[in-house]
Amino acid sequence: MNHSNHLDGNSYHSSRLPYKKSDTIIISDLHIGSRSSQTEKLSQFLDALLENPPHRLIINGDAFEFWNMDYKIMGKSEYKCIRKTIELSELGTRLVYIPGNHDRAIIGFRKLTLGKIKILNEYILERNGEKYVVMHGDEFDAFVRNHIIITLLIDQLYYLLVKAAAFFKRLIGYNVSIADKKNSKRYLKYVEKIKRAALAYARSRKVDGIIIGHSHYPEIYRNPTGIIYANSGDWIDSCSYVIVGSEVRLEYFKS
Ligand SMILES: [Mn+2]
Secondary structure (H helix, E strand, O other), rough: OOOOOOOOOOOOOOOOOOOOOOOEEOOOOEEEEOOOOOOHHHHHHHHHHHHOOOEEEEEEOEEOOOOOOHHHHHHHHHHHHHHHHHHHOOOOOOOEOOOOOOOEEEEEEEEEEEEEEEEOOEEEEOOOOEEEEOOOOOOHHHHHHHHHHHHHHHHHHHHHHHHHHHHHHHOOOOOOHHHHOOOHHHHHHHHHHHHHHHHHHHHHHHOEEEEOOOOOOOOEOOOOOOOOOEOOOOOOOOOOEEEEEEEEEEEEEOO
């Protein structure tokens, strides 16, 4: 990285992200307010968007961590992310905020007009004659809805894993990716279950694709009938995003 001052919040990231101005960018699962959220990296990503404000930005659920918020950590980088997102909307980017299961209460404000910010449970995105349904995805996860306490415990466990990975990285200089830890059979089964349910929903809605978050597993998949499933991943581990332009793409942000 040749820009040593990119952490001060005033400079913009040097590399251009691979999208066109007319594209829609989708991010999800930022979990701002949780200790494992990568808000510093997110802030750099938003800087890159500010350089060339895209037509639309969709924050597809769990922008905030309201289940397990650590109010003490709400600091400079958290507020920077919120400020920069609002700045984007002031520069003309249409902002769609879809609450997820961790910030569902926000849906209570859906009737408020906040400049160019829309609050919705689901958004139909049309591009090049194709229609995509954009939603958080916890709707496909009856388990999470009915077992909030267990999910909270799983979140805690995940936080410990992130901490442990960072510790080992420092200790032996070896990068233990959480993605590797997440490659457990049970987790991958869960991801598949969500994906199948999402594709079935897309079929029932007669759309060309479905874009969700929630499972923190970034992926692009086209099923045999041509329906696209995209998952934008998260900003805890993968720092990934989806671009909807002439096609649907998954990208990873490198700071
Ligand atoms: Mn979620």
